[in-house]
Amino acid sequence: MRKKKSTFINMMVSLLVITLISGFALGFVNDLTVGPIAKGKLERKINALKLVLPKFDNNPVKELKLVRSEQAKDSIEIYPAFFKSEFVGVAIVGSSEKGFSGLIKIMAGFDPNGNIKNIVVLDQKETPGLGTKIKGAKFIQQYKNKNPTSFNLKVTKDGGEIDALTGATISSRAFSEAVQLAHDEFITNIDSIKESEN
8 A cells, every 4th residue: 555645735634624623622612611610600709799798688690780980991790789678788899900910800898878898809810828818808807897988998008098918019909999999889879779679
């Protein structure tokens, strides 16, 4: 049997076949994982809602409001909470692109008066052991039960009332900026939030 001669056309056909097979394989794997990834994100948001809001009996996820802000790339997510048809609070996703490693995204819970109930970090890529401490209870405790209308959320180096994390001032500033954005959206949208339950 004669061995086939290697030609440019044979190589191109082989490369095309390998590329097509690889593309279909990647597409198939993506289709398999896209559902579980979306489900995982939703579960993390639901868990965060339970941590930042007081007791509620509505479905904040179904009543999600998306609003545009000049201060954020993406739409701001607003999750109103009601208990026995009474407005008890709201969870708002705030973000800042000014973290040491980029995006910091948080969910802040506010009571009807605008006081911060709790904050959960949804996304961050800060330096392990330094900037990642923004997720710690000790750092977040500085924000709890504070009303950003009368409490300056900036770090003390910038004239505010928040003690920055040692070695992670940039992360601390970005975290505060994300919380301030969430509070600004609370103030801007409070009337429509309170009326959102059917």
